[in-house]
Amino acid sequence: MRELLKPSKQKPWLKYFPDGAANEPMPKDTIYRQLRENNEAYRGDTALNYFGRKISYGTLLDEAERCAGAFAAAGVKKGDIVAAATVTIPEMVYALYGLNKIGAAPLILDPRTSAAGAMDFIKQTGAKIFIVIDMYYDVLKDALFDSGVEKIVVISADTSLPRTVRLLKQLKMPAPNIEYSERVIPWLRFSESGRGVSTDTVHFGENDLAAVTLTGGTTGAPKGVMLSNDGFNAIAFDFKHCGVSYKRGQRFMNIIPMFSSYGIVSSLHMPLSLGLEVVVIPKFDPDKVGRYVKKYRPEHTLLVPAHYEKLMNSREMSNGFDLSFFRTAGSGGDTMNAGLESKLNRFLKSRGCRYPLSQGYGMSEVSSAASCCCNGNFRSLSVGYPLLTTTMGIFRPGTTEELGYGEEGEICISGPSIMLGYLNNPEETANVIKRHPDGTLWVHSGDIGSMDSDGFIYIKGRIKRMITLFNGHKIFPTHIESVLGRHRLVSSCAVVGVNDTSHAQGQLTLAVIETAVESAEKLAALKNELYEMCRLELEGPAKPYDIIFIEAMPHTGMGKIDYLKLAEDYNEKTEKTEAV
Numbered sequence: 001m002r003e004l005l006k007p008s009k010q011k012p013w014l015k016y017f018p019d020g021a022a023n024e025p026m027p028k029d030t031i032y033r034q035l036r037e038n039n040e041a042y043r044g045d046t047a048l049n050y051f052g053r054k055i056s057y058g059t060l061l062d063e064a065e066r067c068a069g070a071f072a073a074a075g076v077k078k079g080d081i082v083a084a085a086t087v088t089i090p091e092m093v094y095a096l097y098g099l100n101k102i103g104a105a106p107l108i109l110d111p112r113t114s115a116a117g118a119m120d121f122i123k124q125t126g127a128k129i130f131i132v133i134d135m136y137y138d139v140l141k142d143a144l145f146d147s148g149v150e151k152i153v154v155i156s157a158d159t160s161l162p163r164t165v166r167l168l169k170q171l172k173m174p175a176p177n178i179e180y181s182e183r184v185i186p187w188l189r190f191s192e193s194g195r196g197v198s199t200d201t202v203h204f205g206e207n208d209l210a211a212v213t214l215t216g217g218t219t220g221a222p223k224g225v226m227l228s229n230d231g232f233n234a235i236a237f238d239f240k241h242c243g244v245s246y247k248r249g250q251r252f253m254n255i256i257p258m259f260s261s262y263g264i265v266s267s268l269h270m271p272l273s274l275g276l277e278v279v280v281i282p283k284f285d286p287d288k289v290g291r292y293v294k295k296y297r298p299e300h301t302l303l304v305p306a307h308y309e310k311l312m313n314s315r316e317m318s319n320g321f322d323l324s325f326f327r328t329a330g331s332g333g334d335t336m337n338a339g340l341e342s343k344l345n346r347f348l349k350s351r352g353c354r355y356p357l358s359q360g361y362g363m364s365e366v367s368s369a370a371s372c373c374c375n376g377n378f379r380s381l382s383v384g385y386p387l388l389t390t391t392m393g394i395f396r397p398g399t400t401e402e403l404g405y406g407e408e409g410e411i412c413i414s415g416p417s418i419m420l421g422y423l424n425n426p427e428e429t430a431n432v433i434k435r436h437p438d439g440t441l442w443v444h445s446g447d448i449g450s451m452d453s454d455g456f457i458y459i460k461g462r463i464k465r466m467i468t469l470f471n472g473h474k475i476f477p478t479h480i481e482s483v484l485g486r487h488r489l490v491s492s493c494a495v496v497g498v499n500d501t502s503h504a505q506g507q508l509t510l511a512v513i514e515t516a517v518e519s520a521e522k523l524a525a526l527k528n529e530l531y532e533m534c535r536l537e538l539e540g541p542a543k544p545y546d547i548i549f550i551e552a553m554p555h556t557g558m559g560k561i562d563y564l565k566l567a568e569d570y571n572e573k574t575e576k577t578e579a580v
Contacts, residue, residue, distance in 0.1 A: 013455030067098025069197030078103030115143035224423030231367035290314025324352030339485025470506030
């Protein structure tokens with residue numbers, strides 16, 4: 001009887017979904033079949049907006065079919081993996097669905113990956129074809145030639161550009177000089193080889209692989225996350241039924257790269273399967289986010305908190321630019337402190353947005369998204385309630401004991417969106433996916449949080465970001481960031497653990513502040529004010545050991561604050577100072 005009272009059994013969050021949504025069956029299909037089934041009757045609608053070039057759903061489906069033929073002609077068959085190092089461009093979208101049509105899957109690497117890293121994943125997958133974007137061909141070519149790859153297909157971000165844009169770009173940045181051969185072939189020649197090649201469309205299979213993306217996982221070492229057709233389609237199904245008015249033809253601005261689960265699932269397959277117009281920005285410059293929003297006026301987008309900070313402070317927004325076209329201003333991928341949340345929501349409201357930020361939570365291991373705030377169902381500092389097909393629970397860390405409402409523990413996630421596992425890494429897979437006594441598989445996130453009686457999730461901190469002092473006292477950075485982030489002169493803040501050279505173990509708490517203040521005198525005054533805020537609002541051990549100022553936060557390729565670099569830079573500077 002007690003088990004029935006647990007939040008994961010009660011699912012109080014279902015009341016926020018439209019009537020009957022919980023009884024809707026999730027499609028059991030491949031992502032290619034879902035794309036075709038949902039858009040075949042709308043072939044003239046725009047699928048991709050690539051620097052102003054409108055690519056229709058008809059073209060997308062035809063190109064995907066031609067890609068399927070090209071891969072089949074090259075010997076790719078069901079169950080094979082094709083490796084790629086590229087950003088999001090139309091050709092890679094065609095490749096994703098073309099491979100899925102014949103039952104194969106891409107493993108997509110950040111093109112900035114090292115040659116050794118590319119070689120390692122080629123060996124892990126046995127890939128015989130490697131797709132590489134031309135700008136990184138020279139960096140990776142030696143590794144590719146030594147890897148045993150049979151074909152190297154070179155793609156370019158220029159291919160699908162409007163003619164005028166392409167000519168202007170090539171004047172500024174000429175295309176790399178690549179020597180093509182039977183082994184090294186350009187994309188257009190490769191895709192042309194699929195013209196007229198007939199391929200069978202594979203049927204859905206339980207646990208069939210749809211794509212492999214990369215994540216640092218729980219240890220920080222790069223791992224391949226194996227995503228299923230179910231995982232892709234569950235996210236699309238969830239957002240279709242979450243109550244948000246996604247309507248065919250609305251614009252979704254996609255700035256997150258395909259080599260992440262957030263990029264390929266939530267920002268690509270989800271909007272495409274719902275018939276939206278996806279604005280593709282292959283190389284996102286956060287400093288231009290205001291320009292992109294003003295130019296494309298998207299109804300929907302998914303950004304990380306740092307991007308919204310850039311938007312709020314951009315030149316384009318300085319004159320009261322109206323943002324009422326935003327239906328969902330999605331935020332995820334990184335934690336948000338109370339100060340930043342308040343600033344951003346005041347900003348959005350002042351610009352005509354109907355709803356506050358649609359904050360969400362997820363991880364690569366659950367195909368990107370697990371919870372979100374929808375349609376104004378918002379609570380401060382919450383990352384929302386579980387998606388329709390997702391079950392979430394709070395468990396005592398290191399156990400399978402579920403906790404009750406309001407109790408803090410490890411956030412765990414179950415449902416069709418969980419990954420198949422880490423590529424060739426059963427040990428690490430077993431550390432993350434655990435079968436509980438009732439037989440259910442749960443992803444153990446490594447994040448500490450709680451759930452309220454309505455199902456809203458609150459994150460206290462990430463275990464991997466937790467700072468342990470020399471005496472064993474544990475500090476969660478988000479609490480400190482919430483206090484400091486409220487100061488009007490703080491543009492962004494991050495709290496990290498740095499070396500404690502006075503003790504044999506443990507770390508010290510460092511607060512890094514991004515601010516527009518420049519003069520030494522004003523910075524000193526600001527520092528004193530921040531220390532005073534901490535004195536008044538934080539317990540003794542949580543007060544920062546040091547507060548430093550920087551002009552701009554370093555960010556990872558995903559747009560998240562690079563906490564590791566902040567700590568490393570401070571430690572390196574401290575070591576040099578002590579050496580002198």
